[in-house]
Structure formats: C-alpha cells, structure tokens
Amino acid sequence: MKRRVRGIHEFFARDPERADWEIFGRKSHPLSRRGFVAGLASFSALVGARVAYPATVPQGLIPASLADSTESFTIEGKDGLTLLNDRPLNAETPAHLLNDDVTPANRLFIRNNGIPPLSVDPKSWTLTIDGESVEHTKKYTIEELKTRFENIERQLVLECGGNGRAEFDPPVSGNQWTLGAVGCPQWNGVRLKDVLEDTGFNHDSAVYVAFYGADTHISGSRDRIPISRGVPIKKALDEDSMIVWGMNGGELHEMNGHPLRLVFGGWPGSVSGKWLTRVSVRDVVHDGPKMASPSYRVPCEPVAPGSVVEDEDMCIIHAMPVKSLITSPKSGIKHSVGSNLDIRGHAWSGDASIENVKLSLDFGRTWTNAKLEPPANRMAWQHWEHTISFPTTGYYEVWARATDDLGRTQPMVLPNWNPKGYLNNACHRIAVYVS
Numbered sequence: 001m002k003r004r005v006r007g008i009h010e011f012f013a014r015d016p017e018r019a020d021w022e023i024f025g026r027k028s029h030p031l032s033r034r035g036f037v038a039g040l041a042s043f044s045a046l047v048g049a050r051v052a053y054p055a056t057v058p059q060g061l062i063p064a065s066l067a068d069s070t071e072s073f074t075i076e077g078k079d080g081l082t083l084l085n086d087r088p089l090n091a092e093t094p095a096h097l098l099n100d101d102v103t104p105a106n107r108l109f110i111r112n113n114g115i116p117p118l119s120v121d122p123k124s125w126t127l128t129i130d131g132e133s134v135e136h137t138k139k140y141t142i143e144e145l146k147t148r149f150e151n152i153e154r155q156l157v158l159e160c161g162g163n164g165r166a167e168f169d170p171p172v173s174g175n176q177w178t179l180g181a182v183g184c185p186q187w188n189g190v191r192l193k194d195v196l197e198d199t200g201f202n203h204d205s206a207v208y209v210a211f212y213g214a215d216t217h218i219s220g221s222r223d224r225i226p227i228s229r230g231v232p233i234k235k236a237l238d239e240d241s242m243i244v245w246g247m248n249g250g251e252l253h254e255m256n257g258h259p260l261r262l263v264f265g266g267w268p269g270s271v272s273g274k275w276l277t278r279v280s281v282r283d284v285v286h287d288g289p290k291m292a293s294p295s296y297r298v299p300c301e302p303v304a305p306g307s308v309v310e311d312e313d314m315c316i317i318h319a320m321p322v323k324s325l326i327t328s329p330k331s332g333i334k335h336s337v338g339s340n341l342d343i344r345g346h347a348w349s350g351d352a353s354i355e356n357v358k359l360s361l362d363f364g365r366t367w368t369n370a371k372l373e374p375p376a377n378r379m380a381w382q383h384w385e386h387t388i389s390f391p392t393t394g395y396y397e398v399w400a401r402a403t404d405d406l407g408r409t410q411p412m413v414l415p416n417w418n419p420k421g422y423l424n425n426a427c428h429r430i431a432v433y434v435s
C-alpha cells in the first residue's frame, strides 16, 4: 500500500478539481452526488458544458460527472482499487474496472472487519462443523473437501450490504462505499449443503448456519472476534451456496479469504465468511458478533431520513435488492457527436434474475431497452449492452435501470434511508461530454 486515505470525503477535500463541492457548503459530505444544486445554471457551470435536454434536468440534480473519484492504491494482487480504510483494510473497485464478464481476482473489492490471519497453510487448514443441531462434530481438511464432495463452479455476485452508503443523506457512519463493493467471480468449491448433510445434522432443529473465521479483532484482543454471521437454514441448503477454495480457477486472494471461505450469492457479503475455520448449525437465529442490531439490519418498516430506530424495530437483511452498473465507458469521457458509443454493464438481483435493463439519455424522460444476456447460472450477474448516439453536442448523462423477474426495479433516487446505510440500489449514471 502506498498511501493512507480514510474515505472519499478526503478525495473531495484534497482534489483541487473537485473544489466545486465547496459550493454546496457541505464539502465534508460526498453525498451531494444525488443532493441538490441551485438550478440549471449552476448545473451547467459544474459540468463546464451546455447541457443537452435542459428541460428535463431534475431540479437540483448533482451532475454525475463529479461523482467518480480518481484515487487508486496498490496492494499486491489487486489493481486499480480505491482505498477507503486501511485498518481494517477496505477497498472498492471503480465501476469502469468491473467491466469483465467474470470479475478477476485483482478487481474484487476487499471488506475486512478485523485483521486477516498472518500465515495460512492450506495443507493443515481444517474446517470444523458443529453446533446444537450437529450431534457428532466433524472436521475436514481442504484436501478432504476437494476429494469427498462434488466439485462445482458458479458465478455468484458478492456485494457488501453497505455498497452505495456514501450517498445516504443524512450521512451515516461506516465505510463510505460508492459503487464498487461488488463483484461476480467464478467460485471453485463444493456445495455447503453436501458437507452439512455429511454430518447427519438434525433437520428438525436446524434454524441457522453460522461461520467463524481465522481473522482477529482489530483491538488486538484474543477474546474478541471481529465477525461471525450466518444465514437461515434454507439459504444454507440452497444448491448454489458454496464452500470455496478458489476463484476463477486460481487461488483465493489472501484478502478475499484464502484458503477457504463461504459464498452465498446475492446476499449481503457479510454472510460469506472468509478464512473459514468453523461452521455451526444452530438451533436458534445465530447470535455472533455483527448479528445483533444495528449491524446488517434495516428498519422493518420504512422510516424518515435521520430517524432514530429502536433495536427491536430493525430486521436482518436477507437477499440484496435489484441493481445495475454501467462498466463501460468510464464516467466523464469525451465523445464526438457523429459516432456511436457502446455502453456496457451488468445487472443482478439477490436470489432472483433480471428481466430487463433500460437506458435513458434525457434524465429519465424516455428509456430504451438494452440487450440483456441470460445469467451464466443462478445468481450470476447478467451482462447488458447497447449502442447509442447523441443527437446534439453537450453534456449528457447515461442512466441505467434494471428490473427483475419479480417486477422490482431500481429507484432513481436514494431509497429507504436507514441508520447504517445499507441497500442503496439507486440507478447508476455516467457523464458523457459530446462535442
């Protein structure tokens, strides 16, 4: 790692090109991306160009051209990620670096709650399966997992529950993720279900399946563990819930859980335990660190922005909401008016699949369908593309909006404010300067 940067707040504060943020009088707050400016004149001034479709620019919209940070950092085996925090380490991937169909290991975000294990030996690593619903505790080496159970490969979306948190207004504490705490690698491993069944666990009493990992608490205390979460037994027994030792045919990156982790596609990343040493089949809803309110919970019923919500009114997040990303081109590009522009991206929706992706060039007045591919397998993100041309010169925004097969679609503005800033699935938009 080269530098230390604490959050995207600092990018705006330090980058002279982004001094514009100060005109909002809230420079400590990156959220202004979907916040408010005074009117079309200031919108034009901000983007430094004439705005195409001036009539439909929503009142007070902050231009997408100011949204993306250019900061990047270096960690071995990772390329172009943006560092949010280095203790614990948290880094996200800029949208245009997520353009691959299958996310390469060097482009997968990192979300650590504690300190990763210092030395890892895959040969001696073991996974223990225990819990109230397991009569005889079992232990497996990675070699045993590889040889005793059917090996499977799945492309599964891993997205942090707090992805998009930076946009919440009023702001909420936690890593200020913008767009890139998400990826969809191909995972190599076995079905969690097959291993659980091998223990002969008690189907009648099993309620929840929890993970324990080898990372240690940020305080240095040996008596505390950073995180131990889980999923209801139904999700644990899903055909596509996995224990994995590899990514894209290679090893897991050391920050992504090498040598063993869980992957539950489409659920908040926090359930996909890294550096996996133990899985417990519980006869109650798991009560490990970061299971209790307010962690990874949202108000059971919608609340007004800024509300204080009692612990008992917070519900555990299950599947993640419908969402899409524009991964090509990069926001802010210059394009010439006569030529076509290829737009590309991905879309995903928890346990469901995507029905359509629509694009708008006129701030949401009209929408056209993008060409959408079927998923490689359940809970893989789906690729979409579209070729567009711009009728005039000026400042444009391309907006993308996905709808899933249950009819759920993405909101244009920040949805359901919640105290911890989870589940922001507002539409992604990019800026294009046409000349």
Ligand SMILES: Nc1nc2c(c(=O)[nH]1)N[C@H]1C(S)=C(S)[C@@H](COP(=O)(O)O)O[C@H]1N2
Binding pocket: 108, 109, 110, 111, 112, 113, 114, 158, 159, 160, 161, 212, 213, 214, 215, 226, 227, 255, 256, 257, 268, 269, 270, 271, 272, 273, 274, 275
């Ligand atoms: N043992 C352990 N597992 C963990 C975490 C952690 O800090 N420790 N972080 C969780 C969270 S909050 C997320 S979003 C994902 C991130 O996975 P990644 O770092 O491989 O992208 O891992 C989850 N599993």
Ligand SMILES: [Mo]
Binding pocket: 111, 159, 160, 161, 162, 268, 269, 270
């Ligand atoms: Mo997360």
